[in-house]
Amino acid sequence: MDVEFISEFEDFNEFLNKLNNELKFSNNNYNQAQIEVLNFLSNNKDVTAKQIEEVLNIDRGFLSRTLKSLQNNKLLKKTQSKKDKRIYILNISPKGKVVLEEYRSLKIIKYDEVFDHLSEEKKEEFIEVLKQAMQIFNNKSYSPILLENESTLEYVFNKDNVVWQAKNDKHIITTLLYKRVNEWTVELEFISLVEDLKIFKDLVKKAVNYAYDNFESHLIMYVDYNHNKYISIMSDLDFIETETLENKIRFDLFL
Known part of the structure; x- marks a missing residue:
């Protein structure tokens, strides 16, 4: 491929x-x-915390803290439910609607700054190229590929210590x-930084699949600010x- x-x-x-x-820092409150919870409340009236937990697949403890923060910020x-006083009904407040609308508007503005100068035809061509690239990437085999002067890549799982390793020539x-x-919660952590995005993604995917098979409900992972290229991968793997934090970003995945 052309360098x-x-x-x-x-x-x-x-x-x-x-x-x-920039979008996230602009909305750093x-x-x-x-x-996501505000967005759910804006689309659904008179819901309970349990309904949010089930639909958004959010850990109960984490959701409780999130709802408390939203309530404290009005x-x-x-x-309280009139039918069952043990149950509380949740709705987005007028202030919540304003915050959510500001976030949506800011998101549109930020992306318009990049793409608004393109014609509709160019936008469609751009989207089509991205779709083709994603389709090729998602359908390709993840088994090691042998190239000239390139050694075999191997993934090894140690079940006793519950670690994954990427090896090259041992x-x-x-x-x-x-x-x-x-x-209910597991934290994923790389011992050493891996520059290869494919290795990074493959190892995280293996850990996610293992967690799913073992009925885990919540995964946590931290990504350093200096490694922006990994952030999009976390999103691809459905991490939120x-x-x-000061030097890193926390990502959560609720299974």
């Missing part, structure tokens, strides 16, 4: 990551989980730890950005 094309594509990908980060209304490239936080 210049790869370089241009990497620059574009980095630019989109910066654009997404609320994390992605809070926005973004939702909580009223040399360990990186190790992904599967660290239990509590009965939930917290912005």
